[in-house]
Amino acid sequence: MNINGALPKREEIDPRHKWQLEDLYPSDQEWEEEFNALERMIGEVAAFRGTLGKSGQQLLRWLDFADDLNIIGGKLGNYAFRRFDEDTANTTYQGMMDRFLTQNSRLGAEMAWVVPELLTIPDETMRAFLDGTEGLQPYAHHLDEILRMKKHTLDPEREQLLALSSDALNASANIFSMFNDADIRFGSITGEDGNEVEVTKGRYIQLQESQDRRVREDAYRAMYSAYGNWKNTLSATFGSQIKKEMFYARARGYASTREMALYEDNIPLSVYDNVVRTVNENLEPLHRSVSLRKKLLGIDAVRPWDLYVPLASEANFHFPYDEAVRLVADALGTLGPEYSRDLRTGFDGGWIDVYENQGKTSGAYSAWTYGSHPFVLLNYTDTLKDVFTLAHEMGHSMHSFYTWNHQPPVYGGYTIFCAEVASTCNEMLLVDHMLRTRGEKELQKHLLFHYIDTIRGTVYNQALFAEFEQFAHGSAESGMPLTVDMLSEKMGLLYQRYYGPDFLMDDAYSLNWARIPHFYRSFYVFQYATGLSAAVALSRRILDGQADALPRYLRFLQSGSSRYSIDLLREAGVDMSSPQPIAATADLMNTLLDRVEALV
Numbered sequence: 001m002n003i004n005g006a007l008p009k010r011e012e013i014d015p016r017h018k019w020q021l022e023d024l025y026p027s028d029q030e031w032e033e034e035f036n037a038l039e040r041m042i043g044e045v046a047a048f049r050g051t052l053g054k055s056g057q058q059l060l061r062w063l064d065f066a067d068d069l070n071i072i073g074g075k076l077g078n079y080a081f082r083r084f085d086e087d088t089a090n091t092t093y094q095g096m097m098d099r100f101l102t103q104n105s106r107l108g109a110e111m112a113w114v115v116p117e118l119l120t121i122p123d124e125t126m127r128a129f130l131d132g133t134e135g136l137q138p139y140a141h142h143l144d145e146i147l148r149m150k151k152h153t154l155d156p157e158r159e160q161l162l163a164l165s166s167d168a169l170n171a172s173a174n175i176f177s178m179f180n181d182a183d184i185r186f187g188s189i190t191g192e193d194g195n196e197v198e199v200t201k202g203r204y205i206q207l208q209e210s211q212d213r214r215v216r217e218d219a220y221r222a223m224y225s226a227y228g229n230w231k232n233t234l235s236a237t238f239g240s241q242i243k244k245e246m247f248y249a250r251a252r253g254y255a256s257t258r259e260m261a262l263y264e265d266n267i268p269l270s271v272y273d274n275v276v277r278t279v280n281e282n283l284e285p286l287h288r289s290v291s292l293r294k295k296l297l298g299i300d301a302v303r304p305w306d307l308y309v310p311l312a313s314e315a316n317f318h319f320p321y322d323e324a325v326r327l328v329a330d331a332l333g334t335l336g337p338e339y340s341r342d343l344r345t346g347f348d349g350g351w352i353d354v355y356e357n358q359g360k361t362s363g364a365y366s367a368w369t370y371g372s373h374p375f376v377l378l379n380y381t382d383t384l385k386d387v388f389t390l391a392h393e394m395g396h397s398m399h400s401f402y403t404w405n406h407q408p409p410v411y412g413g414y415t416i417f418c419a420e421v422a423s424t425c426n427e428m429l430l431v432d433h434m435l436r437t438r439g440e441k442e443l444q445k446h447l448l449f450h451y452i453d454t455i456r457g458t459v460y461n462q463a464l465f466a467e468f469e470q471f472a473h474g475s476a477e478s479g480m481p482l483t484v485d486m487l488s489e490k491m492g493l494l495y496q497r498y499y500g501p502d503f504l505m506d507d508a509y510s511l512n513w514a515r516i517p518h519f520y521r522s523f524y525v526f527q528y529a530t531g532l533s534a535a536v537a538l539s540r541r542i543l544d545g546q547a548d549a550l551p552r553y554l555r556f557l558q559s560g561s562s563r564y565s566i567d568l569l570r571e572a573g574v575d576m577s578s579p580q581p582i583a584a585t586a587d588l589m590n591t592l593l594d595r596v597e598a599l600v
Helices: 030-041 056-086 090-111 114-119 123-132 137-148 157-167 171-183 201-207 215-229 231-252 255-264 269-280 286-296 322-334 337-348 384-406 416-437 441-477 485-500 508-515 527-542 549-558 566-570 580-597
Strands: 186-188 196-198 365-367 375-377
Touching: 030 056, 030 090, 030 255, 030 508, 056 090, 056 137, 056 365, 056 580, 114 137, 114 157, 114 441, 123 137, 123 269, 137 375, 137 549, 157 171, 157 231, 171 231, 186 566, 196 201, 201 215, 215 231, 215 485, 215 508, 231 255, 231 441, 231 485, 231 508, 255 269, 269 441, 286 441, 286 485, 286 580, 322 337, 322 384, 322 416, 322 527, 322 549, 365 384, 375 384, 375 580, 384 416, 384 441, 384 549, 416 441, 416 527, 441 485, 441 527, 441 580, 485 508, 527 549, 527 566, 527 580, 549 566
Parallel strands: none
Antiparallel strands: 186 196, 365 375
């Protein structure tokens, strides 16, 4: 486990391993010019106020103008954030990013009147506009989405007030982010080699993968004791986040914060309930995986610091970046020649920033904006995990690429409910390919455990978090204070129930709620479970060679947000309102456990 050594400077990285942000703007000067142009456009917004119901042609003019605002704003933001992520210490791009955020907040306030005004247009008038105005028809679903929000939309003055309040009411999430990303420190421990190692969030998983149980526990204690020192502050911050959501939900007439969060994407509450219920009815594969972990590690019980240590060694397997590209390309060849051609364009065309450098943002992501190719951030280190990360992020990127190549700007994105399907489907196709083509027993074991742990982390863990989140919001909405003891007791009970009799809960792990960033994006996490389950179902259909599977999946990638998320997935071949996809994923985990037990 190598976590030492000096990182290269940005200029020392081979240009072919850097993304090409010049494809957005050739220089910072061009960015400044478009930033100023958008400022002028924002000044023109008010002239449309009071005119949208006059004619279909005027409505079309506004919708086209709004598309232009969003396209330019998306480019400006993408460039500023990507430059910042290249070197987070660069004050030029810190300032550029801050200016963009301020401008974007102003644009939101200036446009706060739009939806309320659209909702004043009588239904029969809107139908006449759509029927009689050439060029307006593509906006029909978009307008239907707005009309669906009618009962939860306020008058223009109150909408503007809510828009102006957003910066202040987002304080809890911003404070948590600054604390969690910049301020908290975990101290140092003694590493495997006897030398002192500083525990950071970036190193924590590496330390949890140590074969030395003492190192794992020491790193665990270091991290969770640090959060424990701030537990009352963090419970107050989390509680403030929920109160913010309650304020918006009540202001807009929703029955609960959960209804508000799901209503935007037209996701029925029953889908959320289905995830939690079906996972709880299928806990046996997770219990079985914990029991196998206990057996293979030779311990009396699995503790929280035993959950991430690999059960098969990948020490002898290294995957240089070019080999990873080949593996991913070969695995995704099953998606057809057009997909393979466009994937190669992504690999060769300045989409990907491959290696870590001094000051570069950690982790991995895919970012994009309409009319430009995606940008993928990696911090590649030649591990098998990095190969899967490459496949995952290119799944996001190809979804984005096909969306804006086949949809107008108004449908040029996709909802969170659909967002993890393409990325996870790529992972499923990659692990299937490697299991079929790489015969090394240790690698086969590692791949199977990777697959099992992916289901554990993405379906079971996220369902656990979803159940906790529903409890926390429901408690606050019923008037109960969210104390540290109350939140920790609930999380501890959930972990013990989900992980089963061979897992021994630790008091410090009950504080896990205090360090989950996704809880500041309310009712988001359940969509990881739905996304992976949908991806498993769709990848199985493709690999089984079902006649309509591939064309239906490719149409899904091209559809953006042109229809409701549940309908898009149903048309692709999976019904997420049914328990079947989640139950089938649990069954798959059992099958994988059968295979790995035969190997070990």
